[in-house]
Amino acid sequence: GENVEQHPSTLSVQEGDSAVIKCTYSDSASNYFPWYKQELGKRPQLIIDIRSNVGEKKDQRIAVTLNKTAKHFSLHITETQPEDSAVYFCAASSTNTGKLIFGQGTTLQVKP
Amino acid sequence: DTGVSQNPRHKITKRGQNVTFRCDPISEHNRLYWYRQTLGQGPEFLTYFQNEAQLEKSRLLSDRFSAERPKGSFSTLEIQRTEQGDSAMYLCASSYRGGLAGGVNEQFFGPGTRLTVL
Numbered sequence A: 001g002e003n004v005e006q007h008p009s010t011l012s013v014q015e016g017d018s019a020v021i022k023c024t025y026s027d028s029a030s031n032y033f034p035w036y037k038q039e040l041g042k043r044p045q046l047i048i049d050i051r052s053n054v055g056e057k058k059d060q061r062i063a064v065t066l067n068k069t070a071k072h073f074s075l076h077i078t079e080t081q082p083e084d085s086a087v088y089f090c091a092a093s094s095t096n097t098g099k100l101i102f103g104q105g106t107t108l109q110v111k112p
Numbered sequence B: 001d002t003g004v005s006q007n008p009r010h011k012i013t014k015r016g017q018n019v020t021f022r023c024d025p026i027s028e029h030n031r032l033y034w035y036r037q038t039l040g041q042g043p044e045f046l047t048y049f050q051n052e053a054q055l056e057k058s059r060l061l062s063d064r065f066s067a068e069r070p071k072g073s074f075s076t077l078e079i080q081r082t083e084q085g086d087s088a089m090y091l092c093a094s095s096y097r098g099g100l101a102g103g104v105n106e107q108f109f110g111p112g113t114r115l116t117v118l
Helices: none
Strands: A004-007 A010-014 A019-025 A032-038 A045-051 A056-059 A062-067 A072-077 A086-092 A106-111 B005-007 B010-013 B019-024 B031-037 B044-050 B053-057 B065-068 B075-079 B088-095 B113-117
Touching: A004 A086, A010 A019, A019 A086, A019 A106, A032 A062, A045 A056, A045 A062, A072 A086, B005 B088, B010 B019, B019 B088, B019 B113, B031 B075, B044 B065, B053 B065, B075 B088
Parallel strands: A010 A106, B010 B113
Antiparallel strands: A004 A019, A019 A072, A032 A045, A032 A086, A056 A062, A062 A072, A086 A106, B005 B019, B019 B075, B031 B044, B031 B088, B044 B053, B065 B075, B088 B113
Protein backbone atom coordinates (compact mmCIF):
# COMPACT_ATOMS: atom_id res chain seq x y z
CA GLY A 1 0.00 0.00 0.00
CA GLU A 2 0.90 3.65 0.17
CA ASN A 3 3.68 4.35 2.63
CA VAL A 4 6.28 7.03 3.31
CA GLU A 5 9.26 6.32 5.54
CA GLN A 6 11.15 9.25 7.05
CA HIS A 7 14.55 9.33 8.77
CA PRO A 8 15.91 10.30 11.19
CA SER A 9 13.18 10.69 13.79
CA THR A 10 15.29 13.21 15.71
CA LEU A 11 18.15 15.41 14.57
CA SER A 12 20.26 17.76 16.65
CA VAL A 13 22.70 20.17 14.99
CA GLN A 14 24.71 23.21 15.97
CA GLU A 15 23.62 26.58 14.69
CA GLY A 16 25.18 27.18 11.30
CA ASP A 17 25.49 23.50 10.42
CA SER A 18 23.45 21.75 7.73
CA ALA A 19 20.58 19.35 8.34
CA VAL A 20 19.39 16.59 6.01
CA ILE A 21 16.15 14.64 6.30
CA LYS A 22 15.42 11.70 4.02
CA CYS A 23 12.19 10.07 2.87
CA THR A 24 11.29 7.02 0.82
CA TYR A 25 7.92 6.43 -0.80
CA SER A 26 6.30 3.26 -2.07
CA ASP A 27 3.58 4.35 -4.53
CA SER A 28 4.96 4.65 -8.06
CA ALA A 29 2.07 6.95 -8.96
CA SER A 30 3.33 9.61 -6.54
CA ASN A 31 4.39 12.74 -8.38
CA TYR A 32 4.16 15.56 -5.84
CA PHE A 33 6.34 15.80 -2.73
CA PRO A 34 5.80 18.62 -0.23
CA TRP A 35 7.61 19.30 3.00
CA TYR A 36 5.84 20.78 6.00
CA LYS A 37 7.20 22.42 9.15
CA GLN A 38 5.13 22.12 12.30
CA GLU A 39 5.89 24.03 15.46
CA LEU A 40 4.44 22.87 18.75
CA GLY A 41 0.70 23.40 18.87
CA LYS A 42 0.62 24.96 15.41
CA ARG A 43 -0.67 23.89 12.01
CA PRO A 44 1.66 22.28 9.43
CA GLN A 45 3.16 24.97 7.19
CA LEU A 46 4.32 24.21 3.66
CA ILE A 47 7.97 25.18 3.29
CA ILE A 48 8.91 23.71 -0.08
CA ASP A 49 7.65 21.17 -2.58
CA ILE A 50 8.87 19.36 -5.67
CA ARG A 51 7.15 17.69 -8.57
CA SER A 52 8.31 14.58 -10.33
CA ASN A 53 9.42 16.38 -13.49
CA VAL A 54 12.35 18.03 -11.68
CA GLY A 55 15.23 16.62 -9.67
CA GLU A 56 16.04 19.54 -7.40
CA LYS A 57 14.50 22.76 -6.15
CA LYS A 58 16.00 25.43 -3.95
CA ASP A 59 14.57 28.32 -1.96
CA GLN A 60 17.15 30.32 -0.03
CA ARG A 61 18.51 28.03 2.71
CA ILE A 62 16.17 25.15 1.88
CA ALA A 63 16.54 22.65 -0.94
CA VAL A 64 14.80 19.45 -1.88
CA THR A 65 16.11 16.66 -4.12
CA LEU A 66 14.16 13.85 -5.75
CA ASN A 67 15.35 10.52 -7.12
CA LYS A 68 12.35 8.95 -8.83
CA THR A 69 14.17 5.77 -9.74
CA ALA A 70 15.06 5.05 -6.14
CA LYS A 71 11.83 6.63 -4.81
CA HIS A 72 13.85 8.84 -2.48
CA PHE A 73 13.54 12.53 -1.71
CA SER A 74 15.41 14.66 0.78
CA LEU A 75 15.24 18.03 2.51
CA HIS A 76 18.43 20.02 2.98
CA ILE A 77 18.62 23.01 5.32
CA THR A 78 21.86 24.99 5.27
CA GLU A 79 23.13 27.53 7.79
CA THR A 80 20.59 26.35 10.35
CA GLN A 81 19.20 28.83 12.87
CA PRO A 82 17.48 28.23 16.23
CA GLU A 83 14.15 29.22 14.67
CA ASP A 84 14.47 26.24 12.32
CA SER A 85 13.80 24.02 15.35
CA ALA A 86 10.49 22.23 14.74
CA VAL A 87 9.05 18.95 13.50
CA TYR A 88 9.42 18.44 9.75
CA PHE A 89 7.17 16.14 7.75
CA CYS A 90 7.66 14.86 4.24
CA ALA A 91 4.68 13.74 2.21
CA ALA A 92 3.85 12.19 -1.14
CA SER A 93 0.76 12.35 -3.29
CA SER A 94 -0.44 11.56 -6.78
CA THR A 95 -2.04 13.97 -9.20
CA ASN A 96 -5.33 12.08 -9.24
CA THR A 97 -6.34 12.42 -5.61
CA GLY A 98 -3.94 14.91 -4.11
CA LYS A 99 -4.27 13.15 -0.76
CA LEU A 100 -1.05 13.41 1.20
CA ILE A 101 0.67 10.38 2.70
CA PHE A 102 2.93 11.71 5.44
CA GLY A 103 6.15 10.42 6.91
CA GLN A 104 6.49 9.97 10.65
CA GLY A 105 8.23 13.30 11.17
CA THR A 106 11.69 14.49 12.17
CA THR A 107 12.20 16.62 15.27
CA LEU A 108 14.99 19.06 14.44
CA GLN A 109 16.77 20.83 17.26
CA VAL A 110 19.20 23.60 16.39
CA LYS A 111 21.45 24.45 19.31
CA PRO A 112 22.66 28.06 19.58
CA ASP B 1 -8.07 36.19 7.54
CA THR B 2 -8.28 34.39 4.21
CA GLY B 3 -6.73 31.10 5.38
CA VAL B 4 -8.38 27.83 6.34
CA SER B 5 -10.36 28.08 9.57
CA GLN B 6 -11.67 25.37 11.86
CA ASN B 7 -14.13 25.40 14.73
CA PRO B 8 -14.10 24.64 17.53
CA ARG B 9 -10.39 24.74 18.31
CA HIS B 10 -10.81 22.44 21.29
CA LYS B 11 -13.50 19.93 22.20
CA ILE B 12 -13.72 17.83 25.33
CA THR B 13 -16.42 15.20 25.38
CA LYS B 14 -17.41 12.09 27.24
CA ARG B 15 -17.14 8.67 25.70
CA GLY B 16 -20.27 7.79 23.74
CA GLN B 17 -21.20 11.36 22.84
CA ASN B 18 -21.39 12.67 19.29
CA VAL B 19 -19.22 15.57 18.14
CA THR B 20 -19.17 17.70 15.01
CA PHE B 21 -16.35 19.85 13.67
CA ARG B 22 -16.46 22.50 10.98
CA CYS B 23 -13.89 23.53 8.38
CA ASP B 24 -14.03 26.64 6.20
CA PRO B 25 -11.54 26.36 3.33
CA ILE B 26 -9.87 29.12 1.36
CA SER B 27 -12.73 30.51 -0.70
CA GLU B 28 -11.55 29.64 -4.22
CA HIS B 29 -10.36 26.15 -3.29
CA ASN B 30 -12.42 23.29 -4.69
CA ARG B 31 -10.70 20.46 -2.82
CA LEU B 32 -11.02 19.88 0.91
CA TYR B 33 -9.22 17.22 2.93
CA TRP B 34 -9.59 15.91 6.46
CA TYR B 35 -6.64 14.43 8.36
CA ARG B 36 -6.15 13.14 11.88
CA GLN B 37 -2.92 13.64 13.81
CA THR B 38 -1.97 11.96 17.07
CA LEU B 39 0.95 13.03 19.24
CA GLY B 40 4.30 12.34 17.65
CA GLN B 41 2.86 11.16 14.34
CA GLY B 42 2.33 12.63 10.92
CA PRO B 43 -1.17 13.56 9.78
CA GLU B 44 -3.21 10.57 8.57
CA PHE B 45 -5.59 10.95 5.64
CA LEU B 46 -9.29 10.49 6.44
CA THR B 47 -11.32 11.70 3.46
CA TYR B 48 -11.50 14.36 0.76
CA PHE B 49 -13.99 16.29 -1.35
CA GLN B 50 -13.89 17.90 -4.73
CA ASN B 51 -16.59 20.54 -4.59
CA GLU B 52 -19.50 18.76 -2.87
CA ALA B 53 -18.54 15.23 -3.92
CA GLN B 54 -16.78 12.98 -1.42
CA LEU B 55 -14.28 11.18 -3.64
CA GLU B 56 -12.35 8.99 -1.22
CA LYS B 57 -12.62 7.74 2.33
CA SER B 58 -9.79 5.98 4.15
CA ARG B 59 -10.31 2.28 4.64
CA LEU B 60 -9.14 2.78 8.20
CA LEU B 61 -12.02 5.14 8.90
CA SER B 62 -14.71 3.69 11.13
CA ASP B 63 -18.33 4.01 10.04
CA ARG B 64 -18.81 6.17 13.13
CA PHE B 65 -17.14 8.94 11.12
CA SER B 66 -19.03 10.87 8.49
CA ALA B 67 -18.18 14.01 6.57
CA GLU B 68 -20.19 16.34 4.37
CA ARG B 69 -19.58 19.32 2.17
CA PRO B 70 -23.15 20.11 1.09
CA LYS B 71 -22.61 23.27 -0.94
CA GLY B 72 -19.03 22.74 -1.94
CA SER B 73 -17.82 25.34 0.54
CA PHE B 74 -17.50 24.50 4.25
CA SER B 75 -17.32 20.92 5.48
CA THR B 76 -18.35 19.13 8.65
CA LEU B 77 -16.85 16.02 10.21
CA GLU B 78 -19.04 14.13 12.66
CA ILE B 79 -17.92 11.39 15.00
CA GLN B 80 -20.68 9.33 16.56
CA ARG B 81 -20.38 7.38 19.81
CA THR B 82 -16.91 8.73 20.50
CA GLU B 83 -14.24 6.46 21.96
CA GLN B 84 -11.09 7.35 23.85
CA GLY B 85 -9.06 6.28 20.81
CA ASP B 86 -10.67 9.10 18.83
CA SER B 87 -8.70 11.65 20.87
CA ALA B 88 -6.49 13.46 18.37
CA MET B 89 -6.01 16.67 16.44
CA TYR B 90 -8.35 16.82 13.44
CA LEU B 91 -6.87 18.88 10.64
CA CYS B 92 -8.57 20.26 7.58
CA ALA B 93 -6.72 21.34 4.45
CA SER B 94 -7.78 22.85 1.15
CA SER B 95 -6.32 23.18 -2.33
CA TYR B 96 -7.32 24.11 -5.84
CA ARG B 97 -7.31 21.69 -8.72
CA GLY B 98 -7.68 23.18 -12.18
CA GLY B 99 -9.53 21.59 -15.16
CA LEU B 100 -9.00 18.19 -16.74
CA ALA B 101 -5.28 18.72 -17.12
CA GLY B 102 -4.91 20.38 -13.77
CA GLY B 103 -2.29 19.01 -11.45
CA VAL B 104 -2.05 18.78 -7.71
CA ASN B 105 -1.52 22.06 -5.96
CA GLU B 106 -0.40 23.01 -2.51
CA GLN B 107 -2.57 22.09 0.44
CA PHE B 108 -2.99 24.70 3.14
CA PHE B 109 -3.89 23.52 6.60
CA GLY B 110 -6.22 24.94 9.17
CA PRO B 111 -5.28 25.24 12.86
CA GLY B 112 -7.03 22.00 13.73
CA THR B 113 -9.60 20.89 16.29
CA ARG B 114 -8.14 19.10 19.27
CA LEU B 115 -10.55 16.43 20.50
CA THR B 116 -10.25 14.90 23.96
CA VAL B 117 -12.55 12.00 24.80
CA LEU B 118 -12.81 11.30 28.51
